[in-house]
Amino acid sequence: MVPLMDLRRRVAACEPEMGEAVARVLASGRLLLGPELWAFEAEFASFVGRRFAVGVASGTDAITLVLRALGIGPGDEVVVPAFTAVPTLAAVCAAGAVPVPVDVDERTGAIDPAAARAAIGARTRAIVPVHLYGLPSDEVVEDLLATGLPVVEDAAHAHGALVGGRTAAAAYSFYPTKNLGGIGDGGAVVTDDEALADRVRLLRHHGMRELYLHEEIATNARMSEIEAAGLRVGLARLADGNRRRREIAERYRAAAPGLHWHPAHPRHVHHLCVVRVPDREAFRARVGFETGVHYPRAATRQPAYLGFARFACPRAEAWAAECVSLPCFPELRDEEVGEVCRALAAEAGRGETRS
Numbered sequence: 447m448v449p450l451m452d453l454r455r456r457v458a459a460c461e462p463e464m465g466e467a468v469a470r471v472l473a474s475g476r477l478l479l480g481p482e483l484w485a486f487e488a489e490f491a492s493f494v495g496r497r498f499a500v501g502v503a504s505g506t507d508a509i510t511l512v513l514r515a516l517g518i519g520p521g522d523e524v525v526v527p528a529f530t531a532v533p534t535l536a537a538v539c540a541a542g543a544v545p546v547p548v549d550v551d552e553r554t555g556a557i558d559p560a561a562a563r564a565a566i567g568a569r570t571r572a573i574v575p576v577h578l579y580g581l582p583s584d585e586v587v588e589d590l591l592a593t594g595l596p597v598v599e600d601a602a603h604a605h606g607a608l609v610g611g612r613t614a615a616a617a618y619s620f621y622p623t624k625n626l627g628g629i630g631d632g633g634a635v636v637t638d639d640e641a642l643a644d645r646v647r648l649l650r651h652h653g654m655r656e657l658y659l660h661e662e663i664a665t666n667a668r669m670s671e672i673e674a675a676g677l678r679v680g681l682a683r684l685a686d687g688n689r690r691r692r693e694i695a696e697r698y699r700a701a702a703p704g705l706h707w708h709p710a711h712p713r714h715v716h717h718l719c720v721v722r723v724p725d726r727e728a729f730r731a732r733v734g735f736e737t738g739v740h741y742p743r744a745a746t747r748q749p750a751y752l753g754f755a756r757f758a759c760p761r762a763e764a765w766a767a768e769c770v771s772l773p774c775f776p777e778l779r780d781e782e783v784g785e786v787c788r789a790l791a792a793e794a795g796r797g798e799t800r801s
């Protein structure tokens with residue numbers, strides 16, 4: 447069966463450099479806060495077109511630490527989309543603030559700027575849009591910047607989709623299946639604001655600049671040297687990998703133009719290639735290749751987050767009911783892409799493509 451993702455192939459495609467990188471770190475005896483991290487931070491900042499990158503332990507930590515670095519905490523509210531991975535909200539909670547989920551755009555699944563503006567109140571301190579599935583939400587970000595509130599981009603799906611930017615910061619995840627995936631967990635904050643970068647560096651390392659001098663109560667969110675070294679290997683392949691993802695997504699779309707596709711964009715990096723189908727379980731059972739669902743519930747329908755549901759989010763719920771993720775990763779073989787194309791064309795031929 448064509449897999450949704452195969453991490454063995456992804457790791458194999460990085461050899462022998464990946465094994466050499468790990469061996470280099472182990473031999474060096476420097477396992478944390480060392481030359482691999484400094485080099486990765488410089489290389490990643492340059493790749494995304496921002497002045498600073500700060501490596502942290504996960505994408506969730508990246509969002510939490512930016513919010514904390516912006517001075518956001520208990521008593522504050524942060525507006526988020528209701529259709530996203532739950533870590534977007536969990537990160538706000540970890541900063542001590544309240545996530546306020548709002549509805550998303552019918553076409554893109556990204557936060558609806560009008561819904562975000564309507565949710566702004568006296569306690570609102572920031573907005574966190576998500577570049578869902580790897581589609582750069584440039585216009586949404588511009589619209590949100592016009593509110594005057596700090597905008598923190600959740601770029602967990604968007605490695606390579608964003609060029610520079612005027613937001614306070616963007617937060618990346620290097621969870622192993624991401625376009626730039628690590629050996630384990632990892633994340634990064636990118637920003638043009640030197641003071642903000644400096645504060646995130648302080649917060650990831652127990653508030654220490656000088657050994658055992660703790661300037662503030664913080665946390666441990668360091669990225670390991672092995673992770674940084676592995677990410678440097680992945681970063682060198684990221685642009686090619688994104689090109690291959692785009693090519694695969696274009697072949698799917700061309701094979702079945704009648705399906706209800708997540709929109710195309712020249713900078714879409716297809717972390718996930720998503721189609722909407724009215725009867726998802728029947729579609730998944732029929733197609734004969736592996737599929738995924740990102741995400742099966744709106745955040746406002748997650749048991750742990752029900753208490754944050756303040757606004758109706760029918761468009762987020764419709765996305766959650768209909769979205770299906772298709773196999774789309776750089777190491778997918780051409781014959782596998784062909785097999786998926788044939789199954790999609792057959793689905794389009796059934797004519798049940800829109801609810």
Ligand SMILES: Cc1ncc(COP(=O)(O)O)c(C=O)c1O
Pocket residue numbers: 504505506507530531533534576600602603618619620621631632633
């Ligand atoms: C949209 C989104 N935001 C945030 C995260 C959190 O990243 P991590 O798993 O690295 O903490 C993820 C990844 O799972 C994600 O998909």
